[in-house]
Amino acid sequence: MRTLRQLAVVSGVAFALAAASTAAQAEKLTIMVGGATKIIYLPAKLTEQLGYFKDEGLDVELLSQPAGVDAENELLAGAVQGVVGFYDHTIDLQSKGKEIEALVVFGQVPGEVEMVSTKASATVKSMADVKGKTLGVTGLGSSTAFLTQYLAQRGGIASTQYTLLPVGAGNSFIAAIQQNRIDAGMTTEPTVSQLLKTGDAKVLVDMRTLDGTRAALGGTYPASSFYVQRAWAESHKDEAGKLARAFAKTLNFIATHSAEDIAAKMPKDYYGSNKELYVAALKASLPMFTKDGKMPADGPQTVLKVLSAFNPSVKGKHIDLAKTYTDEFVSTLKTAAK
Incomplete structure (x- = not known):
């Protein structure tokens, strides 16, 4: 009897050690963010x-890569398990034979703003006035480039009638405006609020709200989202579900808290010495976020329409939109996040 008890104790200890070892060896997940300090992300x-x-x-590590097009290359290479970037990359990559799907949709709108330099604002009143102008984008082939081209086309300006210049985001975008290297350009918060405060630029097209x-x-x-390779999601359903739940809880937190509350949770280097400006930028941006991480019903078709107009990889191709996203992993939260 004593031997049996001893065996039970030893077995219990061994089981506990094995469980602890498994927990300690939880797979490290690396997520690339297309510009970590951008409020859209x-x-x-x-x-x-x-x-x-x-x-x-x-065990999640977040890495920052300012251009979403570079982040997707890291994903395809297997260097990271997921990307926080624009949903449109899933459509672009499907046209190239790559299966990527968005598991959580953060933004139901781009959160992008076409800013015109104050100097150029006298003659550039809308996208119908960009003929002969230089327009800033984060990178050629980026989401901002396709959106810029689409906005210009809707304004009656052909893509051959203006110049796209890759200027990055944040401080590099601000410098491009201040140095008159671009007449207008597409950027996000908090850069928008910074430019408005200094008076260096004005809003030309505002895509921070649904209207x-x-x-x-x-x-x-739908724009900012969390996407992965479909094969990874299918072979790592547990991890995919946990990531989706974590992000969905955050979206619920955003929907139920003030800009001040949210800013208080962020690292100080995200707002530097001007927390007031960061809070103002947050307030202007909060309407962009979904409350549950689910894909808006009419969203994928609108994105496909924009990409089909200017992305040579997508134009004329059959795209199965149902394979570019899934709501399977997003949990519906019934209680307010902590």
Whole structure:
């Protein structure tokens, strides 16, 4: 009897050690964010700050890559498990034979703003006035490039009648405006609020809200999202589900808290010495976020329409939109996030 008890104790200890070892060896997941300090991608860092990754038992490392087109290359190479970037990359990559799907949709609108330099604003009153102008984008082949081309086309200006100049985001975008290297350009918060405060630029097209986006693009335009390779999602359903739940809890937190509350959770280097400006930028941006991470019904078709107009990889191709996203992993939260 004593031997049996001893065996039971030893077995119990061994089981506990094995469980602890398994927990300690939780697979590290690396997520590339297309510009971590951009408010359109705020849910990524906020999820980490709120502890929701750890609550799900995940070991997640966030890396920042200013251009989404570079982040997708890291994903395809297997260097990262997921990307926080624009949903339109899933459509572009399907046209190239790559199967990528968005598991969580952060933004139901782009959150992008076409800013015109104050110097050029006397003659550039709308996208119908950009003929002969130089327009800034984060990178050639980027989401901002396709959106810029589409807005110009809707204004009656052909893509051969202006110049696209890759100028990055944040401080490099601000410098391009201040140095008169671009007449107008597409950027996000908090850069928008910084330019408005200094008086260096004015808003030309505002896609931070549903109304503004529908007026500019003709429909809802899901943008910032979390996407992975479909094969990875299918072979790592547990991890995919936990990541989706963590992000969905964050979106619920955003929907139920003030800009001040959200800013208080962010690292100080995200707003520097001007927290007031950051809060103002957040307030202007909060309408862009979904409340549950699900794909807006009319969203994928609008994005496909924009890409089909200017992306040579997508134009004329059959795209199965149902394979570019899934709501399968997004949990519906019934209670307010902590």
